[in-house]
Amino acid sequence: MATDTHVPERDRSGNGAGRPPAGRTGRGPTLRPRRRPGRRPAYAAGVGAALWLVVVTVPLYFLVVTSLRGSGDYMSQGPLAIPETLTLDNYVNVFQVGFPGFLANSLIVAFGAITLVLAVGVPAAFGIVRSRSRAVATTFSLFLLGLAVPAQAVIIPVYLLITRLHLYDTLIAVILPTAAFSLPISILVLTSALRDVPGELYEAMALDGATTWQVFCRLVLPLSRPGVVTVTIFVGLNAWNNFIFPLVLTQSESTRVLPLGLWAFQTQYGTDVPGLMAAVLLSSLPIFALYLFGRRHLLGGLAAGFGK
């Protein structure tokens, strides 16, 4: 799909060289062939975007600045005032109220959910793309159906299952439903990654007499890598941000994950807003790192899953 749309764009930039791009400054012959050229600027959208930029950045500025403000300064200075003195005390305090434990729990949940989703998801995607069996086609539509099931609406039966399995108040209790509810989109992303693999490759392996298992290991696993990266990021984010499953499936401090930790912090030390903001910022740092590492994959995968 992507390749055939690029062709007219390339033609277009060839044409565009013949006449000047309408009303656009700062755009020379160094035009990149993949990008769409020659549109007049949309001023209304530009103004809207500038306004939204303010709306996005003001709370983020507040978050950073407040986390660096002393508790006393927060009360006396305005919420957006540039602080006179900066302090890291809030971050030190956060580490003393259980933050490392919550961080470890969140990491375990994210790692567990990612492993589980990939372990069952990649073989399933291979089956869905290559199988001709009717049962497999039905399975795929069941997963598509699962896309429409909101996790919030089934917390009571999930709670029932988890208590019956004697997993209540464990991290496994959080991992299982988190992974299950990430599975439909993950399978969608993985299948669309595998659908782009040309059939000739499978045929070539068949000529060599490879078994299905060998095809899976030598062809499917390496070629599904972009999908796997996307799914890893997607499931990781899901697990990291998950609130409702830990809320109803755990209760003790030893199994508390970060989002619940933030909530508990707010309930216990409600007036210590700088401390809370430091905790919020710290809890988001790993995701910032993930974003820097996998941004392109994340955006590409989301487009593959939904944009078609």
Place this chain on the structure above:
Amino acid sequence: MRSSSATERPGFVWVAPALLFFGLFGLGPVVIVLYLSLTSWSGLGAPEWTGLDNWARLVGDDQVRSSLGITLFLTALCWATQTPMALAFGAWAAGPQRSRAVVSSIFFLPLLLSTAAIALIWKAVLDPHFGMPARVGPMVGFDGDVLGDSTLALYAIAFIVLWQFLPFHMLLYQAAARQVPASLYEAAELDGASPFQRFLRITVPQLRHTIIASSVLMIVGSMTYFETVLLLTNGGPGNATRILPLYMYARGFVAFEMGYASAIAVLLVVLGTGLSLLVVRVTGYTRMTSQREGV
């Protein structure tokens, strides 16, 4: 397919683990919640069969009616604010300009924060004593307690949801807008169409599949407002922001009426899936064959 391979194609066994797992923790619960809605259960011991008692109670419950109204209003409000903005910003960000890439990467930042984090940031920003409205409010004769005002609280939640989810939907539209054939814009430009006309006549129709996908995701996603509401207002002031998922949570995990809460949950599933299907039907998604008609 023209494959003539001797190698066996993968069979059902390859999808079985995923199906089993998803069946147990994803689809199974939908069936179980239906069963639980016909029982009385405190969360401990065994559920007791009570037939349609919970459903009879549900029909007569004014709280359910008001929560349902708030839920639908909030979902509609969020859809009506997010869709046009995401569409416009997405199409804008799909442009080739470097500045747009930089600005949209800033727009994406809220995606990196958890719902809990976002709710807590906004709670601090909107704090009636030390937050922004406390400083700005008195200038316009307002006490600054946004979340304590039953009308404003709901709009504040819709705004925070917009702040949080706009980048995600913008991302969908941006990716889709990049796939619109440039030849369409070229033709429109030759005909002298303004940027706004091109947006309305080319971008929007070309993105109709994405509009449907994004709308469905918004409707299903409206359940996740639960967390935002729980952390910001816990349904208050009064019951002004008590959306249906929150009422279900309160019945189930605070009052321990799991059976009755399950009936509300079934209503939620029906509502979520029903609205999604409605979107798909009304827009004729299933009848569409090509996004490229007339190209």
